[in-house]
Amino acid sequence: MLTNQLKHHRVCPPKLIYDQAAGFGKIIADAYKASTGLTRLVARLVKNQRHSEGFAPEEFKLSDDNKTLTCPNGKSTHTTHNYSVTDGRRFCFLASQCRDCPLRKKCGPLDKYDRRYVFISDYRDFTLQALNYQKTEEFKQDMKLRPIIERHIACLVRYNDARRCRFRGCHKSDFQQKMCASAYNLKQWCHVPA
Secondary structure, three states: OHHHHHHHHOOOOOOOOOOHHOOOOOHHHHHHOOOOOOOOEEOOOOOOOOOOOOOOOOHHHEEOOOOEEEOOOEEEEEEEEEEOOEEEEEEOOOOOHHHOEEEEEEEOOOOOOOOEEEEEOOHHHHHHHHHHOOOHHHHHHHHHHHHHHHHHHHHHHOOOOOOOOOOOHHHHHHHHHHHHHHHHHHHHHHHHOO
């Protein structure tokens, strides 16, 4: 959407307020790239449930050259490899580094060899920027705008048949969605007092 808007109208909105489905670093990076840095994607970040106990990856400090990761206790590691499942790398803290650590119980899960793995996403910078933005008053004001549009989306989906496309192809499905929106607007118009 942002790419098409920039291509056809040569303008992008300064903010795109979205629900938590867009709360991933990759999606935030994609929005930034599509709008050539003109649009900020505003969404609550999704917390990683698998590693909810212990220190989050954001609490580890990554060096400027992206080759060294330092834990909250000040231990550093250069041992890393690309992660095959998603975009990013896994850093490994060896058992010799973690054995006598006073933060070991808080640190999180260790493998059977007492090693601690930390996944660092390629989109870490975008995630950290989003985390910092979530702490601002501006973010709270942005989130107050979301419920206003949510009821319109719910009405489109529930009462105007916008959940599923009945046709194949982008042009036909786009036409169907526009007709659903037109029907919704006409219903709203009928309720406006004269």
